[in-house]
Amino acid sequence: MATEDKSLIKLEGITKVFLTDEIETHALSGIHLDIFPGEFVSIAGPSGCGKSTLLSILGLLDSPTDGKYLLDEHPVANLSREERARIRNREIGFIFQSFNLIGDLSVYENVELPLIYRGMKPSERKSRVSAALDKVQMIHRKNHLPSQLSGGQQQRVAVARALAGDPKILLADEPTGNLDSKNGETVMNLLGQLNDEGATICMVTHDDRYAHHAKRIVSLLDGKIVDEEVVAKA
């Protein structure tokens, strides 16, 4: 790990507390984490350990109760809703467990959507969407609706959508969770390939097999980081 590099993501003492009927639930407690450009980090842990909450905070879908979050050296923990939406759109690419493609939009339109929100020119959108779909080998299905695709294909489209905006980091939340092992493996290989090409990836998974596709595994338990492991590649 090139510690002299600047962190792309820097978490300092991140805490997330949920208040339900006056009962405090500490989902995350004092998380310190750095993710550097080009890294492929896997956040692993059992169900309910706080990994999805951590990913939501990383993706600015949720705000921490306490702590500091720097994204590319800019504090982002307490931004406005509008500002968070803008950063999500420009700096972060999401890959969800359940793909989260919009069923009424075609493959092409799904991939194009974040670029439209960015206000990109149509010609540039077109080339970026085509390139992204090409990269995940789904260009031939660009006019299909998500319902006409297999789970693995849908997840590849989701990856293309995350890639199209050329984000600083890809956040993947159990990207293989809804796939069979063959398709899961394909998607993981795709993420590995993207990382090899320079993409920074942070993935949440509870599946040990897929966690080891990452270069670093951060283990969570009861809302705390309990272990970090650098994966040795063959």
Added chain:
Amino acid sequence: MLDTTLKEVRFASRMLAKRPGFSILAILTLAIGIGLTTQMYTVVDALFFRGLPYENEDRLVNLSSWNRAQNFQMGGISVHDLDYFRERQTSFEAFTTYGTGTINLSQEGNPERVDGAFVEDNLFALLGIEPYMGRLFQPGESDPGAQRVAVIAHSIWQRRFASDPDILNQTIRVNGEVVPIVGVLPPNTHWPNREEIYTNRTVDVAGTQRERWGNRPGTIGLLRAGVTLDEATTQLIGFAGILEEEFPDSNEGVTVQVEPLINNFQDDGSRSAVSSMFFSTIFVLIIACANVANLLLARSTLRQKEMAIRSALGANRWAIMRQILLESTLLSSIGAVFGIIYALVGLKLLENAVAMMNLPPWMEISFNSKVLPFIILITLVSGVLAGLLPALYSSKTDVNEILKDDTRTGTGRLTGLASKFLVVFQIALTCIVLICTGLTIRTIMNIQNVDLGFNPDNILTARIGLFEGDYPDQEAQMIFMDRLTETMRNQPGVESVTTFTRYPGRGGWFGPEFRYVLQEGAKFTSEQDLPVVRMNVIGENFFNVFQSQVLTGRDFNEGDVLPENYFAPETFRPALINTGMAEQLWPGEDPIGKRFSMPDGTSQGQSASFFFTIVGTVSDMNMNGINDNQSPGNGFYLPIRQQPPRFFTIAVRTRQDPMQMAPTLRQEISRLDPNLPIYWVESMNDRLEEVIFGQLITRNLFTLFGICALILACIGLYGVMSYSVNQRTQEIGIRMAIGANGNRVLRMVIWQGSRQVILGLILGLIGAFFATNFLATLLYDVNPRDPITFGAVVLILVAVALLSIFVPARRASRVDPAKALHTQ
């Protein structure tokens, strides 16, 4: 940007096409609201938003004489007063005068009765009207003794004269007088309404007697540039004060009112009635929007995931709102297309009613390009109104929560509240519209139940005008009247025939005239002390034809002939009075043989030199008009033989449908005088219906609005309850699993729906309490806060609302708990 918007529109279209049931319901709902609103706006635009189509319209004013003491308009400015103003005033460029009436027009036979006007030679110049052909009136043509000429409207030139290019200098008979046509007006140009024949009115100030009531023609003034209405009014009021002192007999208490000329065409009563109808359609539109908002809200909960994904991908709040608003605006735009189709049909249906209003062409109620901006506006506003709450709701979804939880489909607390609020709002507005509907229905019922004091069934009426050319004196007129009544009396199927000047049961211009009266020997100090009653001039058999009664004394008979000198003190002038007048003037006394006069109202003491002797009393036939809820009207009758009028109405009581007698009447009149047109050939019932024409239209429109509002509100209530039951299937399943029976669930759902209805009703009743004030001028014998109407509307709304709730409630009570729990 355009590309993005197009993409969003395409997506919105796809979303609507994907759920055709939802889309059709929403589109039709909005079409009803937009269609009704467009229809009424077209009426409002025609009646109130168009300016006069004349040059200098902002400087044209109407001048009238105003009775200060009794606060009513006496007509235009008397010729003497106007002459005085003309010589001294500095505020006006010019004045002009006119009078209107129906004109007997004939040319080589072929008689026709048309609307016409007698206008001063400068009227057309003042209005800035140029001739289409020939010339208009010239200076000097209003001087005493000037030759009478005619200017005709373009419409009659086309219709009657087949657009004859050689029409100029052809002669026509106008009220029996032969006059040459000197010009044709441009198309669609008339004054004041749809008059078609204009002749020059001569003004002979020196030769006209100064009177208190007569010689007050319609008067128009053109303000000098830069002079305000107030400045001009102040100056004329000053002159009126001088005249009041100088000529107390004719001018005491008389001042001048100056108003914009457009006011001649726009009265407060119709403004208030049409406004209330227009606002009712706005209410219906809001109810429609609330319905669609509720439908969209329900859909929003199903689309939470989609919106969360969009948000996760970086869509800001506005981008998400824009998508929903685009969809709702697309719905309202398609709704507007259907709404316009409805409005066109609706206006077509209103055509007959509009024709009866005799509006000038520039006020014609027609769909035109000026209505288009309004349609665009309400379409956009409807789209935003319908989409705003759903858009706000969708843009506020908790992205993280929704993306985390795949099973989440329920309605949020806020959405539920918003949805219920919309239903409450709908019920409230529906309640207001229904109460207005109820009040107009009650008005018509009350009018139709008015005791007329006579039987209008089986009576044919027709109006006839006898003019100097063919009927030079009263004797000639009387001879014609006698011949006609005699001829008609002998027709098979005729029971009796009479003649009269003013219609019983009608007020305004057609009803019996107002007259000051004074008992013989009584004194008065000012006009205000004088009793005011109604007067009608009638022929023999009047009370037979109308099946009313002479109670005491005798009826008029053929012996009540035209005296040599009607105004001589010794002449016997018989009169019949109704019981109302008898009670008013001689309470508790037998009025037979008593005498009264008709003072002109200004001199101290009895100014009239001649009296009328009461020969009989008659029952109270309605004289004020059936839409006047004060009283049937006190009044008296004079014999037509002593005052043969130029205009009279013949009434024929028949044994069968009176309109079957119309051809015979036309034929007999034509046989007696081929040049004499008759007009207003109608049954007495139709003549009476014209009085309540405004109320009938209002009732019909309000009934339409009320039904639409009720249906829409019920659809809204049903939709919300139905959706709520669907959302709560699991909860209901759990309740039933732990022991709630079907009845308990039924009661629970009904009670939950009823709370919205009750709150809506409370708000609606409060709203109606104030809103119904706008209708006050149209109501007859019913209080704007009539408890019966308010109560009936509450009952109807509760009944229909309960029915709307009951269907989903019953479905809820039949939920199979095992299935419900398993499904979840």
